[in-house]
Amino acid sequence: xxxxxxxxxxxxxxxxxxxxxxxxxxxxxxxxxxxxxxxxxxxxxxxxxxxxxxxxxxxxxxxxxxxxxxxxxxxxxxxxxxxxxxxxxxxxxxxxxxxxxxxxxxxxxxxxxxxxxxxxxxxxxxxxxxxxxxxxxxxxxxxxxxxxxxxxxxxxxxxxxxxxxxxxxxxxxxxxxxxxxxxxxxxxxxxxxxxxxxxxxxxxxxxxxxxxxxxxxxxxxxxxxxxxxxxxxxxxxxxxxxxxxxxxxxxxxxxxxxxxxxxxxxxxxxxxxxxxxxxxxxxxxxxxxxxxxxxxx
Numbered sequence: 001x002x003x004x005x006x007x008x009x010x011x012x013x014x015x016x017x018x019x020x021x022x023x024x025x026x027x028x029x030x031x032x033x034x035x036x037x038x039x040x041x042x043x044x045x046x047x048x049x050x051x052x053x054x055x056x057x058x059x060x061x062x063x064x065x066x067x068x069x070x071x072x073x074x075x076x077x078x079x080x081x082x083x084x085x086x087x088x089x090x091x092x093x094x095x096x097x098x099x100x101x102x103x104x105x106x107x108x109x110x111x112x113x114x115x116x117x118x119x120x121x122x123x124x125x126x127x128x129x130x131x132x133x134x135x136x137x138x139x140x141x142x143x144x145x146x147x148x149x150x151x152x153x154x155x156x157x158x159x160x161x162x163x164x165x166x167x168x169x170x171x172x173x174x175x176x177x178x179x180x181x182x183x184x185x186x187x188x189x190x191x192x193x194x195x196x197x198x199x200x201x202x203x204x205x206x207x208x209x210x211x212x213x214x215x216x217x218x219x220x221x222x223x224x225x226x227x228x229x230x231x232x233x234x235x236x237x238x239x240x241x242x243x244x245x246x247x248x249x250x251x252x253x254x255x256x257x258x259x260x261x262x263x264x265x266x267x268x269x270x271x272x273x274x275x276x277x278x279x280x281x282x283x284x285x286x287x288x289x290x291x292x293x294x295x296x297x
Contacts, residue, residue, distance in 0.1 A: 001034040001293070003048050008041035009055045017159075018052050019188050020140075020216045021077055021114065025050070025132075027139050028285035043070055048109065048293070053077045055100040062104035073110045073293070074101075075132070079212055080118040110292035114215055116238075130292050133238070134219040135281035142188075143224040146196050154178040154259055155229075156198040158191050159217075162206045171252045177259070195226050199264055200255065203230045205248065215239050222275050225268040229255060242271050 005022060007015050026036045043049055043065070049072040055061055065072055105111055105125035112132040113119045122129040154177040157169055161183045169181040180194055195201060201221045203214050213232060218239050221228045230243035231251055244262070246254030258264070 001029075001032075001048065001289075002044070002046060003029055003034050003036045003050050004042070004044040005036060005038045005050045005052075006040060006042065007038070007052065009051050009057055009061060010053055011056045013185065014053070014056075016187055017185055018077065020220050021052060021075070023140065024134050024137065024216065024219070024281070025075060025112075027137050028135075028281045029289075031137070031282040032286050032289060043068075045070060047071075048073055050075065051104070054098075055104060059100035062100055062107065066103075066107045071109055072104075073112065074104060074108045076111055076113045076115070076118050076122055077216075078118070079115055080121045082121045082124060109294075112288060112292070115213070128292050130288050132288050133279070133284060134215050135279035135284045136219075136223060136276040137281045138223075140220060140223045142220075143192055143196050143226070145225070148199075148265055151197055151199045152178060153180045153194065153198040155200050155202055155255060156180045156194055157202040157204060158182060158186055158194070160185060160206065164207055165204050168204055168251050172255060175252055175256065177255065192224075195221070195224065198226060200244065200258060201226045201228050202251075203228055203243070204251065205231050208248070213237055213239050218242055219275070222268075222271050225265075225272050227258070227264050227268045227271070229258065242275060 005026060007018070007022070010018065022038065026038065029036050037047070049070060051072060052075045102125055105122060108126055109128065111122045111126050111129040113122050113129060114132055114134070116131045119129055119131050155172050157165060157180070165181070169179055172179045180198070201217070203217050205212065211233060213230065218228050218230065222242050228243040229251070230240055230245050231248055232240050232245055233247060234240060235245040244254070244258050
């Protein structure tokens with residue numbers, strides 16, 4: 001099988017934000033014997049072209065691919081409701097973006113959803129939709145292990161800033177914690193360097209309306225033995241079980257409890273082994289390929 005992953009549908013500043021997701025999918029496909037290339041706008045009529053997320057940059061591209069008979073699949077990375085609302089409506093969004101995604105979805109060979117709650121909405125647009133959970137891939141172990149004494153950052157928060165995240169990080173600092181909050185998306189090599197120095201990696205909701213479990217952040221952290229503190233109302237969710245958890249509004253107290261009362265290295269090692277033993281990524285990818293893709297193509 002030949003896959004051609006393209007990022008040109010995204011705004012350039014988002015390329016880095018999806019880089020881990022792209023690596024997970026690429027490595028999983030390669031583990032299943034596929035040949036995979038990654039580019040920007042170089043459509044390949046002989047491969048299955050694969051797009052992540054929405055069509056921000058060229059909303060006519062789905063129609064052009066349909067007319068040209070270009071085969072492609074979509075990776076839905078966000079929470080999508082049946083009425084076309086992205087991420088609980090917390091980020092606004094252009095209706096044209098959803099219309100372009102819907103057109104692309106209806107004509108795609110398949111849709112892979114990274115979040116299970118998006119499967120019903122995607123299935124309504126394209127019956128050949130499937131849940132693609134991330135799993136353990138040894139190639140994602142990109143961090144250089146550091147001893148506990150070398151971890152000078154108590155709490156790290158990478159990703160897009162927001163007033164809510166600003167306030168929570170300020171509260172951590174006021175509580176005497178050593179925090180790192182770049183306040184802008186950072187390249188993965190810098191993110192990884194910061195994680196190597198970190199005791200707990202944070203997954204804080206961007207707004208009060210968000211209720212997203214960032215599976216990419218969680219899986220990358222668990223594979224690299226960095227504990228994740230996840231803000232969620234569902235501590236029993238599939239990937240939340242791999243995290244230290246806190247209810248919204250309780251993050252400061254929860255962080256203090258975990259930093260002061262938990263053997264974080266032992267906890268991270270246990271989660272790592274659990275993830276590696278129960279969720280290897282290649283069999284997951286193989287099942288999804290068998291269910292959604294004509295492997296004889």
